[in-house]
Amino acid sequence: MRAVVLEEYGEPPAVRDRPEPTADPDGVVVETEACGVCRSDWHAWQGHGDWADDRVPIGQVLGHEPVGVVREAGAAVETVDVGDRVVVPFNLADGSCPACRRGRTNYCEDATALGFGPDAPGAFAESFHVPRADINAVELPDGVSSVAAASMGCRFVTAFEALDAVAGVSGGDRVVVVGCGGVGLSAVQVAAALGGTVVAVDVRDEPLDLAAEMGASETVNADEVADMPALVRESLGGADVSVDALGSAETCRTAVDSLASGGTHVQVGLTGEDDRGEIPLPMDEIVQGGLTVRGSRGMPPARYGDLFRMVATDRVDPEALVTDTVSLDEVPDRLAAMSEFDTVGVEVVTEF
Known part of the structure; x- marks a missing residue:
C-alpha cells in the first residue's frame, strides 16, 4: 500500500510502498477514506518533542486524524464490525491503566499515538491498524461525512x-x-x-x-x-x-x-x-x-457521542473549517506550507 513516510527530519516526507496491515485479535484494519493534515504532523516532521521524550522516530508513517471503513476485525473485537465507518482518536489507549479506569483514556499511561509511535503506523496511508478497537474505534453516524469526521480527528x-x-x-x-x-x-x-x-x-x-x-x-x-x-x-x-x-x-x-x-x-x-x-x-x-x-489533550472516545449530537443538531459544523481537500502525494508540500504559516483552516486528504 502507499503511505507517507518520515525519512529525515525537516526533509520532505516520501510516499512509499508499505506492507498492508493485518488485524490483531483485539484490533481492526481500517481502509482510509479521509485524514486531516494537522500541525502536529508538522511538529513530527520537524523532529520536535525530544525535550519531552516525544520525538517521532524516523521511518514513521504519519497521519493521525482518520476516518475509514473497517476492512478486517480481530476475533476479540465486539463494538465494531467489518463494513462499519469509524473515526479514531490519535491517542490509542490500553483501557486498563489507572487513568483509563478513571475515564481519562486521553491521558492513558501506556498509550501509543497513531502516526507518532512506532507501534502505531499512521493514516496517511491506504489503510491502517487500530489496536484495542473496542476502546479506540468509534462508529460514525450516517449523517457525518468523512471529510467532517477527519476534520474532527484531533483539532x-x-x-x-x-x-x-x-x-x-x-x-x-x-x-x-x-x-x-x-x-x-x-x-x-x-x-x-x-x-x-x-x-x-x-x-x-x-x-x-x-x-x-x-x-x-x-x-x-x-x-x-x-x-x-x-x-x-x-x-x-x-x-x-x-x-x-x-x-x-x-x-x-x-x-x-x-x-x-x-x-x-x-x-x-x-x-x-x-x-x-x-x-x-x-x-x-x-x-x-x-x-x-x-x-488539555485530545478527548476520550466515550465523549464522541456528545459531539456527534451537536453536529446532528447543527450546533457545530466541523466541515465548515475545511478549506481544501488534497491527495496523498500532496501531503509533503502541505506540511512544508505550514513552516511559513501558509495554510488556512483545515486541509484533508481524500485521495489515496
Whole structure:
C-alpha cells in the first residue's frame, strides 16, 4: 500500500510502498477514506518533542486524524464490525491503566499515538491498524461525512474537550482564542456554540476572517495592536477563559494576560524548537488574580457521542473549517506550507 513516510527530519516526507496491515485479535484494519493534515504532523516532521521524550522516530508513517471503513476485525473485537465507518482518536489507549479506569483514556499511561509511535503506523496511508478497537474505534453516524469526521480527528475534539470539559464554557462567558490555525478555529466555533462571546487573535487577516465566520464576535490582528491583553480587558473586562492554540511563549503569555480575575487559561498548543517545552508565566499575577492554568489533550472516545449530537443538531459544523481537500502525494508540500504559516483552516486528504 502507499503511505507517507518520515525519512529525515525537516526533509520532505516520501510516499512509499508499505506492507498492508493485518488485524490483531483485539484490533481492526481500517481502509482510509479521509485524514486531516494537522500541525502536529508538522511538529513530527520537524523532529520536535525530544525535550519531552516525544520525538517521532524516523521511518514513521504519519497521519493521525482518520476516518475509514473497517476492512478486517480481530476475533476479540465486539463494538465494531467489518463494513462499519469509524473515526479514531490519535491517542490509542490500553483501557486498563489507572487513568483509563478513571475515564481519562486521553491521558492513558501506556498509550501509543497513531502516526507518532512506532507501534502505531499512521493514516496517511491506504489503510491502517487500530489496536484495542473496542476502546479506540468509534462508529460514525450516517449523517457525518468523512471529510467532517477527519476534520474532527484531533483539532476539533481537542477544542471541544478543552472548552466544554476542562474550562466549562457556558452562556455569557468571555473567551479569548490566541492562534487561529485548525485547533484555534475549532475552539472559536466550539466556544461560540457553547454560548461564549469569542475574541479571536492571530497575526494574519485571512484566518481572522474565517474566525469571524466561525462565530468570533471580535477579531484582533496582534501585529496591529500595541497591547493585545489590554485591548481585551478594555473591550470585554477581561476574559473568563483563554486558549493558546499555537504553543509559544508569546501566544501563551498573551492569552494568560488577557484573563479577568478568577479566569481559566487552557493550553492546547504544543511548543516548538524555540521554547522546547518551557514557557515562563506571571506567577504572582496568577496567585493574586486567582487564575487557573490547565492543559488539555485530545478527548476520550466515550465523549464522541456528545459531539456527534451537536453536529446532528447543527450546533457545530466541523466541515465548515475545511478549506481544501488534497491527495496523498500532496501531503509533503502541505506540511512544508505550514513552516511559513501558509495554510488556512483545515486541509484533508481524500485521495489515496
